[in-house]
Amino acid sequence: MSFEEKRAWIYAVVALLVPAGYFVVVLGRLRESSAAEVAYVWPLLIATGVAMVLNMVATIAAGAASPKDVGPRDERDVSFERQGERVGFYVISLVVLVPLGLAMAGVEQFWIANGIYLAFVLSALASAVVRIVGYRRGF
Incomplete structure (x- = not known):
């Protein structure tokens, strides 16, 4: 497995686990109070920071574990990254329409922020x- 593929796996795992933990914590608070009263800002900032740090640390660890795999990116790496970013752009462009609609409908900020x-x-x-x-x- 190339180093760039390892980076993609790390990115996928972090992008799955950290938000899952965030949503378990924050959505669990909805049982106790209404959406307007749920404290979600700090957990959201913490989840974002944790995801960035985990991604960096795991990438560095993967590079240290197999330094011979770390090297210049080839044409294939660039192509796969470009295609992934293109699809990611389409996904965010479509999905962000939901929180935009929620904002237009005057829904609580909790739902808009978590939709984004x-x-x-x-x-x-x-x-x-x-x-x-x-x-x-x-x-």
């Missing part, structure tokens, strides 16, 4: 999956 976060998460997952499929099967 979910759009980013789905975009990241789609991007990573496209890159992984590219490495596994080609385009």
